[in-house]
Amino acid sequence: MLQKGLKRLRRHFKIRATVIGTASRPRLSIYRSNTNIYAQLIDDSTGTTIGSVSDLKMKKEGTKVEMSQKVGEAIAKVASDKKIKTVVFDRGGFAYHGRVKALADSAREAGLQF
Numbered sequence: 001m002l003q004k005g006l007k008r009l010r011r012h013f014k015i016r017a018t019v020i021g022t023a024s025r026p027r028l029s030i031y032r033s034n035t036n037i038y039a040q041l042i043d044d045s046t047g048t049t050i051g052s053v054s055d056l057k058m059k060k061e062g063t064k065v066e067m068s069q070k071v072g073e074a075i076a077k078v079a080s081d082k083k084i085k086t087v088v089f090d091r092g093g094f095a096y097h098g099r100v101k102a103l104a105d106s107a108r109e110a111g112l113q114f
Contacts, residue, residue: 008092008093008094009093010093011093012092012093013093015090015091015092015093016090019088019089019090020044020088021041021042021043021044021045021087021088021090022043022044022045023043023045023046024084025084025086025087025088026041026042026043026044026050026079026084026087026088027041027042027043027044027087027088027089027090028040028041028075028087028088028089028090028107028112028114029041029042029090029092030089030090030091030092030094030100030103030104031092032092032094032099032100035064036054036055036056037054037055037064037067037068037071037099037103038052038053038054038055038071039052039053039054039071039072039074039075039103039107040052040053041075041078041079041082041084041087050078050082050084051075051078051079051081051082052075052078053071053074053075053078054071055067055068055070055071058070058071058074064099065098065099065102066102068099068100068102068103068106069102069103069105069106070106071103071106072102072103072104072105072106072107072110073106073107073109073110075103075107075112076106076107076110076111076112077110079112080110080111080112084112085111085112085113086112086113086114087112087113087114088114089104089114091104
């Protein structure tokens with residue numbers, strides 16, 4: 001189990017070496033645990049979090065993939081409230097399928113570009 005986590009961290013550091021968020025184009029950072037999924041909009045130039053959404057406080061209805069879709073729609077709404085149209089996607093070292101892909105696709109459908 002420890003080896004699996006280290007491999008994800010190695011992939012995450014490689015991604016973070018090239019993905020940088022700014023105030024006009026923040027980084028959409030994803031973290032996926034076994035039970036929940038989290039999304040943050042981060043401005044790396046100042047080191048601040050612009051907005052964040054998770055499924056912790058959402059009503060648990062449906063599968064984990066469906067909850068990820070709801071988080072994607074919610075983070076797109078947070079971004080549009082802050083007048084952000086484009087972001088840089090940071091998948092956090094996770095494979096781009098399943099819940100991560102569902103979150104990204106629903107955020108795109110809700111109007112976020114990346």
